[in-house]
Structures are given as structure tokens and as C-alpha cells.
Amino acid sequence: MNQAPAPTSFPSRPLPEAHAIFIERMGDHMEMEGMPRIAGRLFGLMLVDQGPISFSELAERLNVSRGSISTNARLLESQGLILRVDVAGERQDFFRLADRPFVNMLHGITGHMRETMVTLEECCFDGTQSQGMTGIRATYDFFAEAVDNLEALAKRLAERNGGEIGR
Amino acid sequence: MNQAPAPTSFPSRPLPEAHAIFIERMGDHMEMEGMPRIAGRLFGLMLVDQGPISFSELAERLNVSRGSISTNARLLESQGLILRVDVAGERQDFFRLADRPFVNMLHGITGHMRETMVTLEECCFDGTQSQGMTGIRATYDFFAEAVDNLEALAKRLAERNGGEIGR
DNA sequence: TTCCGCGTTCAGTCTTGATTGAACGCTCCA
DNA sequence: TGGAGCGTTCAATCAAGACTGAACGCGGAA
Numbered sequence: 001m002n003q004a005p006a007p008t009s010f011p012s013r014p015l016p017e018a019h020a021i022f023i024e025r026m027g028d029h030m031e032m033e034g035m036p037r038i039a040g041r042l043f044g045l046m047l048v049d050q051g052p053i054s055f056s057e058l059a060e061r062l063n064v065s066r067g068s069i070s071t072n073a074r075l076l077e078s079q080g081l082i083l084r085v086d087v088a089g090e091r092q093d094f095f096r097l098a099d100r101p102f103v104n105m106l107h108g109i110t111g112h113m114r115e116t117m118v119t120l121e122e123c124c125f126d127g128t129q130s131q132g133m134t135g136i137r138a139t140y141d142f143f144a145e146a147v148d149n150l151e152a153l154a155k156r157l158a159e160r161n162g163g164e165i166g167r
Numbered sequence: 168m169n170q171a172p173a174p175t176s177f178p179s180r181p182l183p184e185a186h187a188i189f190i191e192r193m194g195d196h197m198e199m200e201g202m203p204r205i206a207g208r209l210f211g212l213m214l215v216d217q218g219p220i221s222f223s224e225l226a227e228r229l230n231v232s233r234g235s236i237s238t239n240a241r242l243l244e245s246q247g248l249i250l251r252v253d254v255a256g257e258r259q260d261f262f263r264l265a266d267r268p269f270v271n272m273l274h275g276i277t278g279h280m281r282e283t284m285v286t287l288e289e290c291c292f293d294g295t296q297s298q299g300m301t302g303i304r305a306t307y308d309f310f311a312e313a314v315d316n317l318e319a320l321a322k323r324l325a326e327r328n329g330g331e332i333g334r
Numbered sequence: 335t336t337c338c339g340c341g342t343t344c345a346g347t348c349t350t351g352a353t354t355g356a357a358c359g360c361t362c363c364a
Numbered sequence: 365t366g367g368a369g370c371g372t373t374c375a376a377t378c379a380a381g382a383c384t385g386a387a388c389g390c391g392g393a394a
Contacts, residue, residue: 016297022290026306029283034201036382047306048299055341065384070342091392092340097302102309116196123189130183132215135264139193139214142269146320153316157309203352222371232354237372258362259370 019048023062038064039072043081043101051096052085058095080104106154110147117143186215190229205231206239210268213249218263221254225262247271273321277314284310 023044030040041062046053053061059069073095076082081101087094098104117140124133124140190211197207208229213220220228226236240262243249248268254261265271287307291300 016295016299018290018293018295018303019297019299022287022303022306025283025286025290028286032201032279032283034199038383047302050302056339066341067343067385068383071383074342102305112199116192119192119195120189123185123192126185128183128185130186132183132186135214135217136185136189138269139189142324145324149316149320153313157312205353223369233371234355234373235353238353241372 022048036072036075038062038068039075042069042072043076046076046082046095046097047101052087052094053096054087054090054092054094056092079108100158103154103158106150106157110150110154113143113147113150117147189215203239203242205229205235206242209236209239210243210248213243213262213264214268219252219254219261220263221257221259221261223259246275267325270321270325273317273324277317277321280310280314280317284314 023041026044026047027037027041030043031037033040042058045058045061055069055073056066058073059066062069073082073084077084077095080098081104082095083098085094085096120136120140120143123136190208193211193214194204194208197210198204200207209225212225212228222236222240223233225240226233229236240249240251244251244262247265248271249262250265252261252263284307287303287310290303291307
């Protein structure tokens with residue numbers, strides 16, 4: 001969205017064309033989802049090269065500032081999509097893809113939905129019995145069912161070893 | 168997000184407190200989802216008062232300009248969340264809640280995901296067999312499974328008459 | 335102790351997009 | 365035919381927040 005550095009950026013260590021496209025697509029997608037575009041590109045890069053990749057190499061291959069890597073790597077880390085790891089004899093931080101990034105992603109989504117549900121409870125259960133209450137209850141029930149559904153999907157993915165990406 | 172007119176706005180025809188809170192919460196939620204805040208508040212209003220409500224009454228009750236109602240009502244209409252209806256002897260447009268707004272909402276979500284999947288196919292199936300391909304395939308498969316899951320949920324909701332909100 | 339490499343933070347810049355209000359065109363009624 | 369009511373559109377305004385680059389603080393090495 002904001003300040004796209006270049007329509008398509010080619011990293012210093014060239015990637016197969018398909019990989020480069022994939023990375024940009026993940027940037028597009030994450031941006032649509034309300035996250036910084038760089039976070040999406042970073043996640044995309046780690047999906048094609050599961051690392052470990054050093055902090056400064058990330059900045060080079062994505063053509064972004066170190067500040068952006070710092071911010072966005074922390075973001076992905078906090079969501080359980082990537083891991084910060086030590087590499088023997090190296091002072092730099094290294095990152096690799098988390099073990100089940102998509103399972104963790106689903107948990108992040110349902111976590112947010114649960115938070116919204118908590119704020120909705122204030123309206124749902126205020127004691128009064130007005131006409132409009134049925135729509136509010138229906139909304140709450142919809143959230144509840146969606147959360148159940150997504151968590152069931154997460155559970156299924158987690159139990160399947162095919163759900164494991166990365167090492 | 169942008170330019171919130173007031174922390175909490177109370178419509179000209181006062182609503183029960185819980186309804187007013189609910190409307191703002193839906194504004195918050197839709198905003199988080201990347202939609203205009205007014206669209207969320209409008210959807211929230213129609214969930215508690217399923218109408219038909221006239222165009223100008225919507226503007227009054229939400230304390231926003233007619234231009235905003237025009238834009239956002241069209242948006243919700245395009246997503247199948249509300250319906251524009253005729254009211255006998257009235258020149259104004261009226262709106263009511265769609266019959267299964269949440270089912271339609273799910274279809275909108277899966278529609279977007281399918282579009283993303285199409286763009287991913289370009290990278291997935293380019294013939295080459297590089298190492299990073301497994302991550303790309305895993306991403307694609309995750310999307311496919313999530314779409315199946317959400318569409319199954321939509322189908323279940325649609326088949327249940329409890330899924331019907333509005334008249 | 336000094337220097338250098340490294341990650342974080344923050345002020346500054348810039349883009350996006352939400353919202354408004356006015357102008358417009360349409361339709362219906364007098 | 366004129367005017368009023370109605371919905372849409374568009375330029376202008378404004379806030380949010382993405383990204384950068386520089387400054388900073390913290391080690392470890394010389």
C-alpha cells in the first residue's frame with residue numbers, strides 16, 4: 001500500500017521468477033488483510049526459503065531498511081509465523097519459518113474474533129429484552145460458530161504432519 | 168478509522184444503550200477488517216433495526232452525510248448484507264437487512280480468497296521444481312482448505328432456518 | 335578503552351483512503 | 365414549466381499508519 005519501493009524488487013541473490021512473484025503476492029495479500037506489506041513479503045520469503053536467514057540478508061533480499069525488518073520481523077514473530085534463532089558462531093539474529101505457521105495464523109485470527117466477542121457480550125447480555133436484540137444475538141452466535149469452525153480447522157491441520165512447514 | 172465524527176454518536180431517535188454500543192462495536196470491527204467504519208455502523212444499525220429504514224433516516228441516525236450513506240449503503244448492498252427495497256407510496260430509497268447476511272458475508276470472504284488463489288497458481292504451477300516450491304504449495308493448499316471450510320460453514324448456516332435474520 | 339557491528343526506536347515524509355459538502359442530474363408533483 | 369426532494373459524484377480535507385534513515389544503546393573484539 002504505502003510507499004511501495006518498486007513494483008517488483010529483485011533481491012541481490014536472485015530468486016527463481018516464481019518465487020519473486022510469490023513474495024509480492026503474499027505482500028499484496030497481507031496488505032489486503034490490514035498488515036504492512038513488508039510483513040507479507042517477509043513471510044513470503046520465509047515460505048520459499050525457510051532459513052535460517054540473517055537479519056541483514058532479509059533487508060537485502062527484500063530491498064527494505066533495517067528498521068522495517070526489525071519492526072516486521074517482530075510482528076511476524078509475535079504471531080508465531082517466524083522464529084528468531086541462534087546460529088553457532090554468529091552474532092547476527094537469524095530467522096526461520098515457524099513449524100506450523102498456518103495453524104498459528106488461524107489461532108491469531110480466532111483470538112481477535114474472541115476479543116470482539118467479549119466486547120459484544122456487553123451488548124448481548126445487558127438484561128433488556130428489546131426487539132433489536134435478536135440481531136445482536138445472531139451476530140454473536142455467528143462469531144461463535146465461525147470461531148469454532150476455524151479452531152477445528154487449526155486442530156485438523158496441527159494433527160496432520162503435512163501441516164508442518166519448515167524444520 | 169479516519170475522521171471519526173464523535174467517540175460515540177447518539178442518533179436523533181434514541182436507541183437503547185446496548186444498541187448504540189453494538190453499532191459502534193460493529194464499526195470498530197468492520198474497520199479492523201479493512202472496511203469503512205461507517206459501513207460497519209450501518210450494518211450494525213440494520214442488524215438491530217431490520218427496517219425498512221429510509222435513506223435520510225439512516226443519515227440522521229448515524230450522524231453522517233448523505234454522501235456517506237450513498238457510498239456505504241451501495242457497498243453493503245454489493246456484498247449482499249442489505250437490500251434496497253421499495254416502500255409503497257414513498258419516493259425515498261429504503262433499506263432492510265438481507266435475509267442471510269452472514270452467509271453472504273462468508274461467500275464474500277471465500278470469493279476474495281479464491282481470487283488470491285488464482286494469482287498464486289501462477290507461481291505454483293510454473294513447471295520448475297525448486298526447493299522453495301514446497302512452501303508455495305503448502306500456502307496454496309492452506310488457502311484451498313480454508314475456503315472449503317468456510318464454504319461448508321456457509322452451507323450449514325444457509326440450510327438452517329435459524330441462519331435467517333431479517334424478514 | 336575504543337571501535338565496530340548489530341537491532342531498536344523515533345521523527346519526518348509520504349501515500350492511502352475515509353469523510354464531508356457542494357454541485358449535479360433526475361423524477362415527480364404542482 | 366418550475367420547483368422541490370432525492371441519490372450520486374467529486375474535489376478538498378484530514379487522519380492513520382507504512383516506510384525510511386539517522387540516532388541510540390548495547391555488546392564483543394582489538
